Amino acid sequence: MLEVKLHDVGEGMTEGEVLHYLVKVGDSVMTDQPLVEVQTDKMVAELTSPCSGIVKEIRIEAGETVQVGTSLLYIEIDEAVRAVQKSFVETKSIAEEQSIPTIKLEEKSPHMPFNRILAAPYTRKIARDNNINIEDVHASDPSGRISEEDVLRFLKGQQTDTESKKESKQVEVDQEVPDEIPFRGIRRKIAEKMTKSLFTIPHVTHFDEVNMTNLFKMREQLKADGESVSVSAFLIKALVISLKDFPIFNAELDEENSRILLKKNYHIGIATNTDSGLIVPVLHDVDKQSIKEINANVGSLTAKAIAGKLQPFEMKNSTFTVSNVGPLGGMGATPIINYPETALIAFHKTKKQPIVNEHDEIVIGHIMTLSMAFDHRVADGATAIAFTNRFASLIEQPHKLMMEMI
Incomplete structure (x- = not known):
């Protein structure tokens, strides 16, 4: 009898929710056949059979959350199934050698104990x-x-x-019965992580404004030259430069050992809204990337997050998180920090409004609001203001941003 346990699928997980079994007790299974789907913090993973055999017992019900190492089901190794599998493989090899069409895996066949459907x-x-x-x-x-x-x-x-x-049937619907949305999977993991963050970290939110006028002008010039770069790429580059000047916000508090860890890697989490909930893909080593590279990589990660095709390593080790909600609208918010990071910055709507320029003239400018949540155990308000001032100066005077990259 072989135990199939919940194992770490590659992202340092400690627990997972059993979503759905793809087999039932009494089913014959083959090596590598999908057995069960589990929900981790940020993805759905498929656990496969380590051997051929018969499913004898399912220990954990679908919907339960269990720790890594928990036995999910038992498989009795079946030598007869293994012999059928071996016979099928040998038959297929002979057929290929003789150029005889072989049975497709997706077609039901007496030689195959299961009909595997190819799907993520x-x-x-x-x-x-x-x-x-x-x-x-x-x-x-x-x-x-x-x-x-x-x-x-x-x-x-x-x-x-x-x-x-x-x-045709004119079915009568009872309007008093409410609709239900299952509180599980990614939605539940988001809730658990946000609750832990809010009840662990004393949040402080600092609000500020950034004049985007000069940056917009520079982008228009780049477009005229055939270079299309998103605003987000410039914002992220300016953030990394500012984090180097204020490393306290690229840090993690280690309370157990009474120390603050100042991270030397700059891995930026990109909060992304998807149909499944909020996903945070991670752009690694941003300090080593050009604005053009950041633009391409952010686009790729966002697309993969929306499609549910992120790999485990693409969601790990963020040191600071960005939430660009400006395209959706809204003037401000009090964002929750992506635990165990020290801070998170949210960019809100940019709108045209009258401003006074350096010549005391009233002109129309493009003003973006931002909100920065930070851990008050690690940093103070004055430091947060200095940080956003540094960031704003790089965006409001793009030539300074260029100078920092030379």
């Missing part, structure tokens, strides 16, 4: 959340892998059928 865990989750049997979904990719788009296309067709049936 997140794609399976979409199907499961919408009560779709993923085996009923047609793969548009020639490889046979089912994509999110395939599932959504299937769902749309299903909904159309359901609406037609409802129209």
Whole structure:
């Protein structure tokens, strides 16, 4: 009898939530066959079978959160299944040598104890959340892998059928019954982490304004020269330069050993809004990247976060987090620090408004508001103000930003 335990999937996790079993007691399984999906802090991971055999017992129910090392299920090693698997592999090899068409893995066959559907865990989750049997979904990719788009296309067709049936039957709906949203997965992990941060760190939020007018002019000049760079890339570069001048905000408090750890790496977390909740991909070693490289890497990470395709290493070891909510609107907020970091900065809406220039003239400027939350155990308000002043000076006078990169 072989135990299948919850193991660390590669991001330093300590626990995980059992989302869904892909097998049941009595099923025959093969080596590397997906057995169960688990939710970690920031991703859905698929645990596979270490051997061929029969599922004898499932110890943990779906929906439970357990520690790493917990036994999830037991598999009885089945020599007969192993022999069938070996026979299939040998038959397939002979067929390939003789140029005889072999049985496709996605087709049901008496030689195969299971019919594996090729699909990412997140794609399976979409199907499961919408009560779709993923085996009923047609793969548009020639490889046979089912994509999110395939599932959504299937769902749309299903909904159309359901609406037609409802129209013909005139089903009466009880308006008093509330809708329900499961409080689990990423949503629950976000809640747990935010609660820990808020109840552990004494938050202070500092608000400020930054004149973006000159930066916008420089971007327009770059566009005219064929270079398109997002505002975020400039903001992140200015932040890293400011963090080098004020390392207390690129730090972590180690209360147990009574010390503050000043990090020498500059790994910036990019808070990203996705359909699954707030995800924070990490842009590593930003101090070693040009503004152009930052622009490309932020775009790539954001796209992967939204698609649910981030790798574990792309969500680890952030030292400071940025939340760019300006495109969504809003003038300010009191953001919660990404524990165990010391600070987080949020960029809000930029709007045109009258300002007084250096010649005491009233002109129209582009003003962005920001809010910076910091750990009052580690830093004080005066230091936070000095930090945002330094940041603002680099943005308001872009030539200073250029000089810092020479």
